[in-house]
Amino acid sequence: MRQLKRINTNTAIVISMVLGVAAGLIGGEAMGQIQFIGDIFFRLVQMGIVPFVMCAIVVAVGGLTARDLSGIGIKGIAWFASSSILASLCGIFAATVFQPGVGLADTELVQNAATTAEATATTWQDTILGFFSSNIISSMSAGAMVPCIVFAIALGLAITFWRTAHGGSCLVFDVVQELEQLLLGIIRGVMTIAPVGIFCYVSAMVGNLGAEVLVPLLKYLLVLGGTVLVFLVVWIVVVCVRCGFNPVRLVAKMWPMSVMALGTISSAVTLPVEMEDAKRKLGLRDDIADLLLPLGMPLNSNGASIHLAVTAITIAQIYGMTFAGFDYLYLAIICTLLSLANAVAPGADIVSLTMIVPQLGLPLSSIGIFAGLTYPVGAIRTILNVDSDVFCALMVAKGEPNGINRELFDS
Template identity: 75%
Template sequence: MANVQSRKAKSATWIMLSMVLGVVAGVVGGEAMGQIQFVGDIFFRLVQMGIVPFVILAIVEAVGGLTARDLSGLGAKGIAWFAVSSVLAAAFGTLMAVAFEPGAGLASSDLVRNAAVDAEATSSTWQDALVGFFGSNVVASMSAGSMVQCIVFAIALGLVISFWRTGHNGASAVYDFVCELERLLLGVIRGVMKVAPVGIFCYVSSMVGSLGLEVLLPLAKYLLVLGGAVFAFLAAWTVLVCVRCRLDFTRLVRKMWPMSALALGTISSAVTLPVEMDDAKHRIGIRSDIADLLLPLGMPLNSNGAAIHLAVTAITIAQIYGVAFEGFDFVYLVVVFTLLSLANAVAPGADLVSLTMIVPQLGLPLSSIGIFAGLTYPVGAIRTILNVDSDVYCALMVAASEKDGIDRRVFNSEDRL
């Protein structure tokens, strides 16, 4: 186990090094680095090709292996923590954007005046959003990357398997097949992740090379406010978890490092999920049934980083165009930001998809999304680390309320970091 943990730590170090080198190469090479972006695109596609079925199988295995009593207890607690953390994240992001006004002074900049985007508005009622949780064809839902629809199907199948196993002395050929296929898919994903530093270097260098300082400088305050809000919220989350679960702060940060580095490098919660689940169980010590159930569920249902990103970005746009909010407007905004944080795609670039849903609902011009079109990588890196880490923290809070929910021998073991 120590050798495995050591390899993971080294992998995280290589990923961070590839990010740094990618930034340097992008600054030096400029737009010429775009010639190697295809390597990064291939890497992400190789990982993503198995992610959706892996998530479905992981949830089916987790739900199918629980009793009805276990599922209702763990599931209810997890969803409660998801809801509370997402609402608090949306509220905190709103507060930070209102307090620091990242959109002030941008109205006259060339970046804003020339903003344009090839996108269509996506507006819907809360009833439409609720209906959207349920797909009519699971294959189509998988193809579209509609994770909430896929998870609803996985939970339904897992429940049926759980009831079947209860009436057949724990036996189920389908359950055994799901477990084996899930492990095989995990092996494919792990194999692809061995070349993660190469893929991430190519992707980062091409993104940085295409940005240029003329895009970053006008939006420096926006990025600082967004980054500050995310990391302040993450720090508060970490302190709360350490106090509630009686964990050492420094050790927890070290244990979270490999998955955090991967989240920063890949800017995708879905790509990070297999490593996140493995580390939660074997580095942090979360009981397997808790981690296996809550972490796949948390990926679409607990996007704290996405909630903060939507809040800061939408209010920044409102400030640019002189739109003011007051009183109960902020309650409405927090609710909307929370609900739309559930509608994240599983691939990099989900930030722009989310904005096409929130911007029209606030009466803001859709063309304003073009202001942020070049910030997919830095924004994705900022928000994904909180998306991933907050899922683990919610699982830890649930584990702390369960008997033997946290294996402290695993948590207190020394890793070669």
């Protein structure tokens, strides 16, 4: 019955997305009147996401030995960093070859581009400094996931040492473990209305977007989507070769989390489904999934890296600016670092652009060109963000004793 319910929920989400696109195209801007229902849905889910992720990290780290943490954690971070850098380079290569920004300079869309966004001046030193919070409550309120995770890891380590010194017992660990389950219950309850919320959000976005905005940027969306698709296929091949998986079975078992990512355009909202399916369907060992998947959400945004790279090159092409030599390497590093500063809610693409555009000497008004593409861009990049977290965890698990339950995967 649980499996049937999950299938029905995923089917309902896909149907709601299709109906939302149709309703947006037919109803136009009038559909914007129901966007508040979609916003309510996302707020209901997001209200527990930050504490849920922190609890999951604390429980995962606090339940590991120092040896386990160093091995699994370091390997996971290495895979995160490598895949994100490669994603940025792939985005730069694709945008340079296919030139999605060429020919857009004289279009009405570009000529009338404007934005109310303010530049976010930041250096790589500022980015790293932002990993550490001076006020964890303030960071939780702002939804800043990286400093929240750093604090959760620190608390988890303290719990590990405490349990070692006190015969494995720790009241705080037990409380956090139970709180995690309670928060997960809230999120699961809210997800029962996901099809309604997603329909309202998608229809409003498509209605406000309109064909007159979408058509000039179709090449940009195709390059972005094509690059993400190719990177995703390469990931699947690499994982299947290393782990000995059947690719069709792997894709089928990851379908629910992929649908959730497409529908909600939020890695944070997808995380509970992602963790459950990784353990119960893919056979990923519980402690590996509990540690790496929450860590991967802010630290391994392959889709965001590709999006930033493709968009930066596209804007440069629109305004006749060129990159050469080490400029591409600098851009790849910047895109990778800024992907760590991703917001956990829909609209993260605009936030990211306010960081990277000024650093490259590009006009801030160019952000207005892409302001209406929140949903399609979010859907494209989120599916890779989510799936690549699982792929990295599987690559780590392959090298660990009983890291993957093959009987569970093959069932």
